[in-house]
Amino acid sequence: MTDHALTLTRRFGAPPARVFALWADARHRLAWWSPRGLTCAEFTHDFRVGGAWQARLEGTETGRSFWMGGKYRVIDPPNRLSFTFAWLEGGNDPGPESVIDVTLTADRDGTLQDFHQAPFETAEARDAHGEGWGECLERLADLIESGQRPTG
Protein backbone atom coordinates (compact mmCIF):
# COMPACT_ATOMS: atom_id res chain seq x y z
CA MET A 1 0.00 0.00 0.00
CA THR A 2 2.43 2.65 -1.21
CA ASP A 3 -0.02 5.48 -0.69
CA HIS A 4 -0.90 4.28 2.84
CA ALA A 5 -4.60 4.50 2.04
CA LEU A 6 -7.32 1.94 1.49
CA THR A 7 -9.44 1.73 -1.66
CA LEU A 8 -12.32 -0.70 -2.05
CA THR A 9 -14.62 -0.94 -5.05
CA ARG A 10 -17.91 -2.82 -4.83
CA ARG A 11 -20.89 -3.18 -7.13
CA PHE A 12 -24.42 -3.19 -5.80
CA GLY A 13 -27.53 -4.26 -7.73
CA ALA A 14 -29.50 -1.11 -6.97
CA PRO A 15 -29.33 2.44 -8.36
CA PRO A 16 -27.17 5.09 -6.63
CA ALA A 17 -30.11 6.81 -4.90
CA ARG A 18 -31.00 3.56 -3.09
CA VAL A 19 -27.39 2.88 -2.12
CA PHE A 20 -26.91 6.48 -0.97
CA ALA A 21 -29.99 6.10 1.25
CA LEU A 22 -28.25 3.26 3.09
CA TRP A 23 -25.52 5.72 4.06
CA ALA A 24 -27.81 8.71 4.67
CA ASP A 25 -30.55 7.12 6.76
CA ALA A 26 -29.52 6.36 10.35
CA ARG A 27 -32.08 3.56 10.62
CA HIS A 28 -30.54 1.77 7.62
CA ARG A 29 -27.05 2.08 9.13
CA LEU A 30 -28.13 -0.08 12.06
CA ALA A 31 -28.53 -2.93 9.59
CA TRP A 32 -25.04 -2.90 8.08
CA TRP A 33 -22.61 -0.49 9.78
CA SER A 34 -20.46 -3.13 11.46
CA PRO A 35 -18.11 -6.01 10.65
CA ARG A 36 -19.00 -9.62 11.47
CA GLY A 37 -18.99 -10.27 15.18
CA LEU A 38 -20.33 -6.82 15.99
CA THR A 39 -23.71 -5.20 15.51
CA CYS A 40 -24.45 -1.52 15.19
CA ALA A 41 -26.54 -0.98 18.30
CA GLU A 42 -26.86 2.80 17.97
CA PHE A 43 -26.35 5.26 15.14
CA THR A 44 -27.11 8.96 15.34
CA HIS A 45 -26.09 11.80 13.07
CA ASP A 46 -26.70 15.35 12.01
CA PHE A 47 -26.71 14.66 8.28
CA ARG A 48 -25.31 17.92 6.88
CA VAL A 49 -21.86 19.27 6.01
CA GLY A 50 -20.12 19.90 9.32
CA GLY A 51 -22.61 17.72 11.16
CA ALA A 52 -21.42 15.01 13.54
CA TRP A 53 -22.17 11.29 13.48
CA GLN A 54 -21.71 8.72 16.21
CA ALA A 55 -22.19 4.99 16.42
CA ARG A 56 -22.00 2.33 19.10
CA LEU A 57 -20.96 -1.11 17.94
CA GLU A 58 -21.60 -4.02 20.25
CA GLY A 59 -19.86 -7.39 20.33
CA THR A 60 -22.41 -10.11 19.61
CA GLU A 61 -20.63 -12.55 21.95
CA THR A 62 -19.21 -10.20 24.56
CA GLY A 63 -21.79 -7.42 24.61
CA ARG A 64 -18.84 -5.03 24.84
CA SER A 65 -19.40 -1.55 23.36
CA PHE A 66 -17.15 0.35 20.95
CA TRP A 67 -17.87 3.98 20.15
CA MET A 68 -16.91 5.67 16.91
CA GLY A 69 -17.71 9.00 15.31
CA GLY A 70 -16.72 11.87 13.09
CA LYS A 71 -18.00 14.78 11.02
CA TYR A 72 -19.43 15.05 7.52
CA ARG A 73 -17.30 16.97 5.02
CA VAL A 74 -19.10 16.47 1.72
CA ILE A 75 -22.72 15.45 1.11
CA ASP A 76 -23.71 15.35 -2.56
CA PRO A 77 -26.62 12.98 -3.07
CA PRO A 78 -26.68 10.49 -4.60
CA ASN A 79 -23.04 10.41 -5.70
CA ARG A 80 -20.64 11.63 -3.02
CA LEU A 81 -20.16 11.41 0.68
CA SER A 82 -17.08 12.28 2.71
CA PHE A 83 -16.62 12.16 6.46
CA THR A 84 -14.01 11.75 9.14
CA PHE A 85 -13.85 8.58 11.17
CA ALA A 86 -12.28 7.79 14.53
CA TRP A 87 -12.76 5.39 17.38
CA LEU A 88 -13.86 7.34 20.46
CA GLU A 89 -12.08 6.12 23.57
CA GLY A 90 -13.49 7.38 26.85
CA GLY A 91 -14.17 10.92 25.71
CA ASN A 92 -11.20 13.12 24.93
CA ASP A 93 -8.79 11.20 22.76
CA PRO A 94 -10.33 9.98 19.51
CA GLY A 95 -7.17 8.18 18.39
CA PRO A 96 -5.92 8.44 14.82
CA GLU A 97 -8.52 9.94 12.56
CA SER A 98 -9.11 8.91 8.98
CA VAL A 99 -11.06 10.55 6.22
CA ILE A 100 -13.42 8.43 4.21
CA ASP A 101 -14.61 9.26 0.70
CA VAL A 102 -17.48 7.38 -0.88
CA THR A 103 -18.35 7.80 -4.55
CA LEU A 104 -21.42 6.16 -6.07
CA THR A 105 -21.61 5.91 -9.84
CA ALA A 106 -24.48 4.48 -11.85
CA ASP A 107 -23.41 1.26 -13.54
CA ARG A 108 -26.09 -0.18 -15.87
CA ASP A 109 -28.98 -0.83 -13.43
CA GLY A 110 -26.68 -0.95 -10.43
CA THR A 111 -24.10 1.16 -8.59
CA LEU A 112 -20.33 1.12 -8.47
CA GLN A 113 -19.23 2.20 -5.02
CA ASP A 114 -15.70 3.51 -4.61
CA PHE A 115 -14.62 3.66 -0.99
CA HIS A 116 -11.39 5.40 0.02
CA GLN A 117 -9.97 5.70 3.52
CA ALA A 118 -6.81 7.67 4.30
CA PRO A 119 -5.17 9.15 7.42
CA PHE A 120 -6.57 12.52 8.37
CA GLU A 121 -5.27 15.31 10.51
CA THR A 122 -7.45 18.09 11.86
CA ALA A 123 -6.34 21.71 11.57
CA GLU A 124 -5.85 21.75 15.36
CA ALA A 125 -3.50 18.78 15.30
CA ARG A 126 -1.62 20.30 12.34
CA ASP A 127 -1.16 23.54 14.26
CA ALA A 128 0.04 21.56 17.28
CA HIS A 129 2.85 20.20 15.08
CA GLY A 130 3.74 23.76 14.19
CA GLU A 131 2.22 23.64 10.73
CA GLY A 132 -0.94 25.29 9.42
CA TRP A 133 -0.73 29.12 9.47
CA GLY A 134 2.88 29.03 10.61
CA GLU A 135 3.82 27.04 7.54
CA CYS A 136 1.86 29.35 5.25
CA LEU A 137 3.68 32.38 6.61
CA GLU A 138 7.04 30.64 6.31
CA ARG A 139 6.25 29.68 2.75
CA LEU A 140 5.29 33.27 1.95
CA ALA A 141 8.54 34.51 3.47
CA ASP A 142 10.54 32.03 1.36
CA LEU A 143 8.77 33.10 -1.80
CA ILE A 144 9.31 36.82 -1.09
CA GLU A 145 12.98 36.12 -0.45
CA SER A 146 13.38 34.20 -3.65
CA GLY A 147 11.55 36.90 -5.62
CA GLN A 148 8.70 34.66 -6.77
CA ARG A 149 4.96 35.28 -6.73
CA PRO A 150 2.87 33.06 -4.44
CA THR A 151 0.78 30.55 -6.37
CA GLY A 152 -1.72 29.68 -3.63
Next chain:
Amino acid sequence: MTKDDQALLDRTFGALSDRHRRAILARLASGPATVNEIAEPFDISLQAVSRHLKVLEAAGLVTRTREAQWRPCALSPEPLRAADDWIGSYRHFWNEAFDQMDGYLATLGDDDD
Protein backbone atom coordinates in the same frame (compact mmCIF):
# COMPACT_ATOMS: atom_id res chain seq x y z
CA MET B 1 -2.77 -1.68 21.58
CA THR B 2 -0.45 -0.10 24.20
CA LYS B 3 -0.39 3.64 24.90
CA ASP B 4 3.03 3.84 23.22
CA ASP B 5 1.74 2.07 20.12
CA GLN B 6 -1.22 4.43 20.06
CA ALA B 7 1.04 7.51 20.35
CA LEU B 8 3.28 6.24 17.57
CA LEU B 9 0.29 5.57 15.37
CA ASP B 10 -1.02 9.10 16.04
CA ARG B 11 2.33 10.61 15.00
CA THR B 12 2.53 8.37 11.96
CA PHE B 13 -0.98 9.25 10.89
CA GLY B 14 -0.26 12.94 11.34
CA ALA B 15 2.73 12.53 9.07
CA LEU B 16 0.75 10.50 6.53
CA SER B 17 -2.16 12.91 6.34
CA ASP B 18 -0.48 15.11 3.74
CA ARG B 19 -0.37 13.92 0.13
CA HIS B 20 3.07 15.45 -0.49
CA ARG B 21 4.45 13.56 2.47
CA ARG B 22 2.87 10.34 1.25
CA ALA B 23 4.51 10.92 -2.13
CA ILE B 24 7.88 11.57 -0.46
CA LEU B 25 7.56 8.29 1.43
CA ALA B 26 6.66 6.48 -1.78
CA ARG B 27 9.84 7.88 -3.38
CA LEU B 28 11.99 6.80 -0.43
CA ALA B 29 10.46 3.34 -0.52
CA SER B 30 12.55 2.69 -3.62
CA GLY B 31 15.76 3.77 -1.86
CA PRO B 32 17.47 6.66 -0.06
CA ALA B 33 17.64 10.05 -1.81
CA THR B 34 18.97 13.53 -1.19
CA VAL B 35 16.59 16.40 -0.51
CA ASN B 36 17.23 17.73 -4.04
CA GLU B 37 16.47 14.35 -5.61
CA ILE B 38 13.28 14.08 -3.56
CA ALA B 39 12.18 17.63 -4.42
CA GLU B 40 12.84 17.34 -8.15
CA PRO B 41 9.43 16.02 -9.34
CA PHE B 42 7.37 18.22 -7.00
CA ASP B 43 5.76 21.53 -7.90
CA ILE B 44 6.32 22.86 -4.38
CA SER B 45 9.48 24.62 -3.25
CA LEU B 46 12.59 22.94 -1.92
CA GLN B 47 11.91 24.66 1.41
CA ALA B 48 8.43 23.10 1.52
CA VAL B 49 9.90 19.67 0.80
CA SER B 50 12.43 20.27 3.55
CA ARG B 51 9.65 21.15 6.01
CA HIS B 52 7.76 18.01 5.08
CA LEU B 53 10.91 15.99 5.65
CA LYS B 54 11.20 17.54 9.12
CA VAL B 55 7.67 16.37 9.97
CA LEU B 56 8.51 12.90 8.68
CA GLU B 57 11.71 12.89 10.72
CA ALA B 58 9.82 13.96 13.86
CA ALA B 59 7.41 11.06 13.31
CA GLY B 60 10.34 8.68 12.99
CA LEU B 61 9.48 7.78 9.42
CA VAL B 62 12.60 9.20 7.80
CA THR B 63 16.19 9.42 8.98
CA ARG B 64 18.57 12.15 7.88
CA THR B 65 22.20 12.28 8.85
CA ARG B 66 22.72 16.05 8.58
CA GLU B 67 20.94 19.30 7.68
CA ALA B 68 22.67 19.35 4.30
CA GLN B 69 20.93 19.03 0.98
CA TRP B 70 23.34 16.45 -0.32
CA ARG B 71 22.96 14.07 2.63
CA PRO B 72 20.63 11.22 1.83
CA CYS B 73 17.26 10.75 3.53
CA ALA B 74 16.20 7.19 4.16
CA LEU B 75 12.95 5.51 5.11
CA SER B 76 12.37 3.96 8.53
CA PRO B 77 9.88 1.30 7.57
CA GLU B 78 8.65 0.02 10.94
CA PRO B 79 6.20 2.81 11.82
CA LEU B 80 4.87 2.71 8.26
CA ARG B 81 4.30 -0.99 8.49
CA ALA B 82 2.32 -0.41 11.66
CA ALA B 83 0.26 2.28 9.92
CA ASP B 84 -0.26 0.12 6.84
CA ASP B 85 -1.23 -2.86 9.00
CA TRP B 86 -3.64 -0.66 10.90
CA ILE B 87 -5.31 0.82 7.86
CA GLY B 88 -5.09 -2.54 6.04
CA SER B 89 -7.02 -4.19 8.87
CA TYR B 90 -9.92 -2.00 7.86
CA ARG B 91 -10.13 -3.92 4.60
CA HIS B 92 -11.86 -6.82 6.37
CA PHE B 93 -13.91 -4.43 8.49
CA TRP B 94 -15.40 -2.62 5.50
CA ASN B 95 -15.72 -5.64 3.22
CA GLU B 96 -17.81 -7.37 5.86
CA ALA B 97 -19.90 -4.23 6.35
CA PHE B 98 -20.44 -3.98 2.58
CA ASP B 99 -21.45 -7.67 2.51
CA GLN B 100 -24.13 -6.77 5.04
CA MET B 101 -25.07 -3.73 2.96
CA ASP B 102 -25.54 -5.99 -0.07
CA GLY B 103 -27.70 -8.48 1.81
CA TYR B 104 -29.74 -5.69 3.35
CA LEU B 105 -30.35 -4.00 0.00
CA ALA B 106 -31.85 -7.24 -1.25
CA THR B 107 -34.29 -7.36 1.67
CA LEU B 108 -35.44 -3.79 1.03
CA GLY B 109 -36.72 -4.58 -2.46
CA ASP B 110 -38.66 -1.86 -4.24
CA ASP B 111 -40.85 -0.68 -1.37
CA ASP B 112 -38.01 1.35 0.15
CA ASP B 113 -39.61 4.78 -0.32
